[in-house]
Amino acid sequence: MESDYLDLYHPRILELDKHPYHFKKCVEEPILIANNPFCGDRFKLFDKSPNKDYAALFFYGHGCAVSKASTSLLVELFEQKGLTGIRELADQFAKFIYKETDHCAEDKLLIFENVRNHPSRLDCALLGWNELLKKLH
Amino acid sequence: MNLKSHFPIFDTHPELVYLDSAATTQKPRNVIKAITDFYESSYSNVSRGMYKLSTDATQKLRDCRQKVATLIGAESSQDIAFTYGATDAINKVAYGYFKPKLTAGHNIIVTTMEHHANLLPWQKLCKESDTELRVVRLLANGNLDLEHLVELMNEHTMLVAVTHISNVLGIVNPIEQINKLAHEKDIPVIIDAAQSISTHTLNAIDLDIDFLVFSGHKMFAPTGIGALYVNPKYQAAFDPHFVGGGMIESASFFETVYQDYPQVLEPGTPNIAGVFGLGAAIDFMDDHSIYSQYDRLELLTQDLRSSLSNYDRIQVLGDSTNSMNIVSFEIEGIHPHDIAYFLAGKNICIRAGHHCAEPLLNSLEISAVARVSLSVYNEHRDIELLLEALKACINYFE
Ligand SMILES: Cc1ncc(COP(=O)(O)O)c(C=O)c1O
Numbered sequence: 406m407e408s409d410y411l412d413l414y415h416p417r418i419l420e421l422d423k424h425p426y427h428f429k430k431c432v433e434e435p436i437l438i439a440n441n442p443f444c445g446d447r448f449k450l451f452d453k454s455p456n457k458d459y460a461a462l463f464f465y466g467h468g469c470a471v472s473k474a475s476t477s478l479l480v481e482l483f484e485q486k487g488l489t490g491i492r493e494l495a496d497q498f499a500k501f502i503y504k505e506t507d508h509c510a511e512d513k514l515l516i517f518e519n520v521r522n523h524p525s526r527l528d529c530a531l532l533g534w535n536e537l538l539k540k541l542h
Numbered sequence: 543m544n545l546k547s548h549f550p551i552f553d554t555h556p557e558l559v560y561l562d563s564a565a566t567t568q569k570p571r572n573v574i575k576a577i578t579d580f581y582e583s584s585y586s587n588v589s590r591g592m593y594k595l596s597t598d599a600t601q602k603l604r605d606c607r608q609k610v611a612t613l614i615g616a617e618s619s620q621d622i623a624f625t626y627g628a629t630d631a632i633n634k635v636a637y638g639y640f641k642p643k644l645t646a647g648h649n650i651i652v653t654t655m656e657h658h659a660n661l662l663p664w665q666k667l668c669k670e671s672d673t674e675l676r677v678v679r680l681l682a683n684g685n686l687d688l689e690h691l692v693e694l695m696n697e698h699t700m701l702v703a704v705t706h707i708s709n710v711l712g713i714v715n716p717i718e719q720i721n722k723l724a725h726e727k728d729i730p731v732i733i734d735a736a737q738s739i740s741t742h743t744l745n746a747i748d749l750d751i752d753f754l755v756f757s758g759h760k761m762f763a764p765t766g767i768g769a770l771y772v773n774p775k776y777q778a779a780f781d782p783h784f785v786g787g788g789m790i791e792s793a794s795f796f797e798t799v800y801q802d803y804p805q806v807l808e809p810g811t812p813n814i815a816g817v818f819g820l821g822a823a824i825d826f827m828d829d830h831s832i833y834s835q836y837d838r839l840e841l842l843t844q845d846l847r848s849s850l851s852n853y854d855r856i857q858v859l860g861d862s863t864n865s866m867n868i869v870s871f872e873i874e875g876i877h878p879h880d881i882a883y884f885l886a887g888k889n890i891c892i893r894a895g896h897h898c899a900e901p902l903l904n905s906l907e908i909s910a911v912a913r914v915s916l917s918v919y920n921e922h923r924d925i926e927l928l929l930e931a932l933k934a935c936i937n938y939f940e
Contacts (some may be wrong), residue, residue: 410887415881419939421708421877445896445903445910446880467909469879470939530880 413523415516421474426481427463432470441478441528443470446466448476448533457541459483461489465531471520471529478513486540495534496501545830546919551573559890559924564868564897564915566759569819577815578843585839588814591789599814606821610769613824613863614754615745617774619895623804624812626734627768627800629659630696631755634807635732637782637783638662639753640701644671650701653678653686653696653715654905655708658898660734664703673700680905683861684711699729710899710913711860712843712868714738721750730776736874738761740917743833744786746771758816765824767816768809777803783790786810831923835918842916846925855936859911866879868877870897870911876939878912884935890928 435449436459448466452459463479483491497510502521509515520530528535546552548570552558555664560568586595607619616622625631640650643750650664655700668675676694679687681686686704697700704722707714732753733817735744741758746754751773758767782789782800786809791799800806827833846869850856871883878894879930885892894912896903903909912927 410883413883414938422877445900447688467877469877469883471880472590474879508891522691526883 412519413526415519418470419515421477422470423463424540425473427446427461428465428477429463430465431463437533437536437540439466439533441468441472441532443528446472446529446532448472449458450476450480450533451455459487465509469529470524471517472532474500475514475530482511483537492538492541495538498534499531499538502527518540523532544921545835546921548572548830549919550828552907552919555825555889559888559927561914561916561920561924561928562891562893563894563917564760566911567740567762567917568919569764570762570823570826572826573738573764573822575820576702576818577615577764580815581820582608589813592875603749603812603814603817606675606817606824606902608759609824611745611823613827614739614751614771615747616771617747619776620802620804621746621771621774623770623772623807624817625755625770626766626769626813627757627759628755629733629757631768631770632660632732632734633818634783635661635753635755635772636912638780638807639772639776641671641783643779644668644673644700648712649674649676649694649696650703650705650720650933651676651678651691651699651704653691654790654922655684655686655711655713655899655902656682656703656705657709657734657736658900660703660705660732661901664701677901678704684713684859685861685864686713686715686720688716688719688723688845691720692765695724695727695729697727699724699727702729702731703734704731704740707866707868708898709737709868709869709901710902710905710911712870712915713860714742714864714866716814717790717888718749721752725750732771737868738866739793740827740832741836741839747753748775752776758820758823761823763820763828764816766839767813767820767902769820770804778902782809784809803882830916830918838869839916842920842922842925843869843924845922846914846916846928848856849925849929850932853932853936856932859906867916868913869915870913873910876911881912881932881935883926884938888927888934890930 431451433451435454437450440447445507446468448464454460464480500506502511537539549568551568563885588600610622611619654874679693730752735756740761754771759765789805789809857872859870882894892914895910
């Protein structure tokens with residue numbers, strides 16, 4: 406039973422929990438607030454790029470290891486792919502997490518493969534991604 | 543005496559370490575049996591039948607009302623209304639009793655440590671009635687600042703709403719003293735006994751209680767049933783929010799005369815099996831002198847608190863000298879959900895999150911905590927297993 410639970414935590418998830426990418430409190434207005442009212446997880450995304458083109462993104466807040474790691478990757482991949490690219494990926498990643506497809510379009514997100522078998526943690530993996538799909542156009 | 547043996551869940555899951563009784567308690571065998579017996583051999587609707595099944599069920603429902611009255615020292619079974627739970631009961635008081643009385647200039651007082659169930663109905667009502675919502679502060683040790691309560695009360699205060707035990711901090715509030723302070727100014731008090739009904743002997747008359755609510759499922763009864771006590775001096779003034787069958791003296795197309803309290807708050811077919819389950823839960827509490835477990839559980843709570851406090855990285859919330867059954871904590875660097883999930887892998891059930899007390903957590907500047915809560919089936923061994931698992935958890939996330 407124990408290993409079933411703990412296979413959720415890919416070593417890279419634990420690493421990102423401790424050392425997330427661009428994790429910093431910012432003074433700017435957040436471009437996105439990802440909030441899970443059931444558990445209190447809450448991350449804010451900030452765009453610090455001069456042209457506001459998502460080239461320098463940061464995030465800050467509280468969340469579990471899974472939501473923090475996944476938001477960290479969201480920020481990193483968002484910078485690389487821009488808005489259109491990240492929206493496409495978010496859509497595809499949600500389908501992957503909900504087991505609507507077994508194809509994961511981005512290798513870095515494969516660390517969340519086991520999350521798919523933990524129904525109570527799907528929202529953790531998708532916290533920032535789902536908010537992005539709803540709010541950023 | 544080992545009360546655990548009365549709870550079949552532990553036969554099904556012998557390894558289970560259940561430390562989430564503040565969310566809901568497990569059910570003893572006699573409660574489960576009362577419900578299945580009703581459905582298997584004596585099921586019918588109440589109040590409206592001439593046949594034996596129905597008259598028996600009606601009588602049994604009456605008996606259960608009396609059991610609730612006796613449990614909380616009410617004068618009469620007619621002081622008790624059945625509700626779907628504490629939330630439902632508070633909303634019934636808010637909309638059935640207070641709403642018609644509130645106008646601009648009035649105020650209602652709640653405390654920082656209320657569960658959303660005893661905050662949101664008052665907040666909403668205040669907004670709708672242009673009434674001020676006032677919030678009693680906590681002292682640094684987490685206890686209510688009673689001097690602040692006194693400062694907040696004035697001639698326009700319509701109600702003080704307070705929980706008996708905080709579902710996050712485990713702090714036990716001095717409800718007798720709060721009642722006295724409020725009553726000196728003729729202000730009624732509603733007491734949310736959701737967390738205390740299974741630990742504290744409550745006597746509505748001795749404590750001079752105005753309104754008291756609790757849920758069955760936190761005192762060994764099923765979900766979907768709860769109770770409301772209303773002091774006789776307030777009973778006549780209810781204007782029901784929900785209306786329908788079973789609550790009228792007479793009805794025509796354009797006018798209705800309602801029955802008195804409690805029927806006026808009980809439209810529709812009641813949760814009969816739930817009521818019988820609640821009655822059986824009270825029998826269980828009587829038969830096993832559940833309130834005499836108080837000292838044992840208080841010691842267990844203190845033990846748990848002090849053991850957790852021994853860890854450098856663990857921060858325990860609340861007041862070590864005033865705490866019952868509930869211990870919330872944070873571990874530096876590990877999110878409460880990850881703690882709860884790690885423990886789940888070891889068959890240990892705790893809860894993580896804001897525990898429906900988001901304003902309280904905000905006031906403490908935390909977003910989520912891990913909460914361990916105890917009940918009569920817990921033993922020292924459960925605490926030992928928890929502590930062992932927490933050690934492993936800290937290592938794992940290191
Ligand atoms: C202190 C307190 N009040 C009220 C409630 C609401 O109870 P219910 O959800 O059964 O209505 C709870 C439940 O957690 C509670 O802990």
